[in-house]
Amino acid sequence: MTSEHSNMYGKMTSEELGERMTDVLVKQKITEGEIKVFNDQLYRVKQERMRIQDEITRRERVRLSGLPVTDDHRKLMREMEFRLFDDGGGCVLIGVDGKRPFGESYVYSSVGRILGWVKGGEDMSDEQVSRAIQIIRELPYAINKVLREVEGETERELAMRLRIESLERDIRTLEVSSDPFRSLLGTRGGKGEYN
16 A cells, blocks of 8 residues: 655655665665664663663652651642552552542642642642642652651651660670679579579
8 A cells, every 4th residue: 555745855655755765875875884883872872861860860869758748748648549550460559640649630729729829710820830849749758758657756766766775675685694693593593592
């Protein structure tokens, strides 16, 4: 089946266009080696772009993970619509619908309404939209912090407390075992005292 194409060469059928492109390539004498060099360069550029994007993402993640959880974050969390996503196999994921995280498709307006920035059908200012975008970026990190809190302790505070308790236990053990006569307690006569 042939079709006509309009291009800089005029109207042509698919076959004519293919022949013309082959002629151009032959006239330019592009060799397979040059194509391989070009593809290699293109691959390196793509790899570098991915590396830069990964670094930007990592830095953003580090910056955002250190932010405190605010009342605005907590208000938005209470309004989020969590759903189960079943992959049809053995995996079920809990997540938020990316298009409607707060139940409505107007995400920024939803943020403005929940946080009390706008009423009814009012439009948000550019500054409010920018703030809504920022707070939505911060939200996954805030959610992780809240979920990792244990009775008011963050994950780091809990780990530190448990480590300190472990060290205190080790110190008590060393204090008891450093007295050579204590090891004899309770071994003679079963009375638990020196005989």
